[in-house]
Amino acid sequence: MPTTCLEHNFSSYAELAERDLTFLRRFGEHTVTYPIGTDVFEQGTPANHLYVLASGWCFVKYDERDGGRQVLDICHGGDIVGSREVCFQRSICGLETLSTVELCAFPKAYLTEMFVEHPRLSAILFLASMRREALLVERVVNLGRRTAFARLCHFLVEMNQRGDRANPKRTDKFSIPIPASLLSDVLGLSEVHTYRMLKQLNRDGFASFDNGRFIVHNMAALAEVCGFSEDYLHLDRSWIPAA
């Protein structure tokens, strides 16, 4: 499983040729395991790897000088993480684990070879990055233009959609090991207000939350409240070079 996670992720975008697979397998060996609460890479310091999250949960965070913190993303199994950070001399964000995680590490130094020898892999990495950027766009809209309650609904719908992708067998129950304090940093709210919104979510019968486990009772209502758009799901893979 760990040795094929990079491979598995890339394959989900397009079928790979044997020589591309061989290249990926060279790095599939570099699997690392971290316990909960580990800073995998830190904001402001150079990042030397990009990762595929093989198992477990982690989140991308941005800490402000004054102690404020914004969570940029909750990573799902299969997500590519750190491809933005390796492009900068100092990481824009930090990555912290929410559980024990297995990460498949791809050394930054091999990006050059990938772009030269494996155009198909490069195109896939580009496409995956654009997908992540589209998620960031949704987040900007969420924070800029929606109420606290709608933000929470949007978060749930997005997590559900992404959970489906990571594991097609899922139902409307899903659990992410996320304390409410962290959820408030995702939603750009105070912790107290986040608790109130969770309460309302339950009162309205949309979904319930208990210790990191969400149970969605009415996904359609959640999507309706926040005007959820699925455009980010529909990537155009047609231009990826043939194998």
Next chain:
Amino acid sequence: MPTTCLEHNFSSYAELAERDLTFLRRFGEHTVTYPIGTDVFEQGTPANHLYVLASGWCFVKYDERDGGRQVLDICHGGDIVGSREVCFQRSICGLETLSTVELCAFPKAYLTEMFVEHPRLSAILFLASMRREALLVERVVNLGRRTAFARLCHFLVEMNQRGDRANPKRTDKFSIPIPASLLSDVLGLSEVHTYRMLKQLNRDGFASFDNGRFIVHNMAALAEVCGFSEDYLHLDRSWIPAA
């Protein structure tokens, strides 16, 4: 000028080989001019080109069903626009002009060839996309964790930095043809509150605003108020394939 804008942009990331330049020049011809108020591409519809903004101003917008609108970016001369949109079957965002603009259009259909034949160009496109993503990260933090006034300050500092990049001869005076209504959609504020923040900006002696023209009196104070981070400026180009 128009015929070399793509080339000029890519060269700003790394020196190009003659064969890369030749490839870019094939598309340098496709320069289009649009009047103010034009929708260059529309949210929800397929995008067939990516662009380099050769001259003028435009902005990236996300319209919600309920009529709300969020502005994702104000594009500066030299910016690559639409590389995210071409990766989706339906554009995530729309692009509208703020003035007469000249755009250098690169057909999506040629991405395949670029990735296969021009790894250096592909790497540069990737790097430029990561820079734009870093700007989005700053926007998420801005909207999620900062007050109205700090958001405005951050906007000014960012516009100033990016203006420097686009035109190194600039000073602390700069003008973007931006009505306050649009500014409010950038900052995620109501129009009225935006006016009040502009007033305060003037009262505090940080900067003044008149009809799209900003004059910054104290850039350091602006940067201080919002805790501006320059990390996004420092790209690591070291891994780009040699020419």
Next chain:
DNA sequence: CGCCGCGTTGAAGAAAATCAAAGCACGTGG
């Protein structure tokens, strides 16, 4: 002139933050 878009101001109200207190589960040490 009268209309309209843009900027400004004031007042009222809603949304969310902040402050404060208390309950509850859990682990630790006595």
Next chain:
DNA sequence: CCACGTGCTTTGATTTTCTTCAACGCGGCG
């Protein structure tokens, strides 16, 4: 076993921030 502290959750009261509504000045322009 119980006492105690600590972190997580809940609730209420208060304050701040921002939105909304409304009115008005002002300049351009048909």
